Amino acid sequence: MYRKELDIALSAVSRAAKLCRDVQQTLVDAESVQKKDRSPVTIADFGSQAIISMALSAAFPEDPLVGEEDAVLLRKNDVLRGKVHNLVSNAIGAVDEDALIEAIDRGARDTNFSGRFWTVDPIDGTKGFLRGDQYAVALALIEAGRVVLGVLGCPNFNPEKWGANGAIFYAVAGGGAFAAPIEPGTPVGRNDLNAKPIRVDGTNRPEAARFCESVESAHSDHEVHRRICDRLGILASPCRIDSQAKYAAIASGEASIYLRLPRSSAYREKIWDHAAGAAVVTEAGGRVTDFSGSPLGFTEGRTLKSHRGILATNGRLHDGVLSAIQSTVAI
Numbered sequence: 001m002y003r004k005e006l007d008i009a010l011s012a013v014s015r016a017a018k019l020c021r022d023v024q025q026t027l028v029d030a031e032s033v034q035k036k037d038r039s040p041v042t043i044a045d046f047g048s049q050a051i052i053s054m055a056l057s058a059a060f061p062e063d064p065l066v067g068e069e070d071a072v073l074l075r076k077n078d079v080l081r082g083k084v085h086n087l088v089s090n091a092i093g094a095v096d097e098d099a100l101i102e103a104i105d106r107g108a109r110d111t112n113f114s115g116r117f118w119t120v121d122p123i124d125g126t127k128g129f130l131r132g133d134q135y136a137v138a139l140a141l142i143e144a145g146r147v148v149l150g151v152l153g154c155p156n157f158n159p160e161k162w163g164a165n166g167a168i169f170y171a172v173a174g175g176g177a178f179a180a181p182i183e184p185g186t187p188v189g190r191n192d193l194n195a196k197p198i199r200v201d202g203t204n205r206p207e208a209a210r211f212c213e214s215v216e217s218a219h220s221d222h223e224v225h226r227r228i229c230d231r232l233g234i235l236a237s238p239c240r241i242d243s244q245a246k247y248a249a250i251a252s253g254e255a256s257i258y259l260r261l262p263r264s265s266a267y268r269e270k271i272w273d274h275a276a277g278a279a280v281v282t283e284a285g286g287r288v289t290d291f292s293g294s295p296l297g298f299t300e301g302r303t304l305k306s307h308r309g310i311l312a313t314n315g316r317l318h319d320g321v322l323s324a325i326q327s328t329v330a331i
């Protein structure tokens with residue numbers, strides 16, 4: 001099932017991850033521009049979305065794409081547009097500038113969220129990317145509100161077993177979760193011999209659990225997380241990781257609990273920030289719900305409107321963490 005989809009997704013994410021890595025290595029100071037919501041975006045975010053969008057529209061022309069970025073800033077800024085055009089042309093060969101803009105904007109349209117569509121976060125954790133830390137290229141395929149395929153490219157995710165260039169994590173619903181080291185210059189493939197099944201850890205004692213959260217204290221409420229961890233008796237200090245690399249950490253047994261309570265009750269999580277990661281964790285034997293214990297549903301639009309707080313665990317710890325959450329915060 002989903003063989004062609006997985007092949008295309010893996011090769012597109014590999015190429016996009018390479019582009020991001022090249023930009024991160026040459027980025028001089030914080031070379032970014034601000035979007036309307038005052039969050040940063042770089043040429044690599046645009047380049048990555050363009051590569052993934054073009055690969056998907058060539059292979060699956062009927063499939064809608066819901067992406068984080070749009071081309072509004074690029075249409076207005078000739079210098080920025082020129083840089084992105086150069087970057088993408090160097091990465092995948094000459095592309096027409098209008099086609100490039102159109103490819104990026106394809107992700108900005110609304111669609112029928114109850115049908116089949118892809119969702120992409122071309123750089124998840126842009127702040128981590130700019131700091132030289134973790135980030136992820138995240139792509140997921142959703143059908144009838146359910147994530148059926150998720151791919152997470154994590155170029156800086158370097159626990160020893162994945163080597164120095166990070167890893168791509170992927171899952172197809174019902175087919176288990178896998179990770180393959182990123183070899184520069186070789187896109188990861190479905191039959192990659194280096195791909196290994198991954199599995200969550202088996203801890204059922206919260207006091208032994210490793211807990212992870214965002215680096216950015218503006219993105220989630222570290223203080224409330226600390227109270228939940230205290231209630232659970234978690235001894236280790238939090239492991240702070242940018243982006244959906246946190247889901248990769250849970251799925252591969254590097255951590256056992258990921259908590260994410262937004263600071264503002266008005267904030268709604270974006271679908272591209274969770275779809276791929278949730279699929280990888282679920283297929284690795286873990287569980288992902290909101291703070292009420294409901295599984296994430298992806299039919300509601302560009303955000304997870306009815307979900308507040310995100311909890312990903314190794315599964316065994318899930319109900320205990322939910323009770324601790326519910327005794328600590330009013331959802």
Ligand SMILES: Nc1ncnc2c1ncn2[C@@H]1O[C@H](COP(=O)(O)O)[C@@H](O)[C@H]1OP(=O)(O)O
Nearest residue numbers: 123124125126127214215216218219242243273
């Ligand atoms: N105010 C906010 N609250 C929660 N998450 C946010 C906020 N602003 C941006 N994000 C998104 O949070 C995610 C990063 O979270 P983390 O802190 O866990 O790395 C990213 O998806 C980031 O978007 P982006 O994809 O633009 O980086």
Ligand SMILES: [Mg+2]
Nearest residue numbers: 121124125273
């Ligand atoms: Mg994101």
Ligand SMILES: [Mg+2]
Nearest residue numbers: 068121123124
């Ligand atoms: Mg992003």
Ligand SMILES: [Mg+2]
Nearest residue numbers: 039040068126
């Ligand atoms: Mg962003």
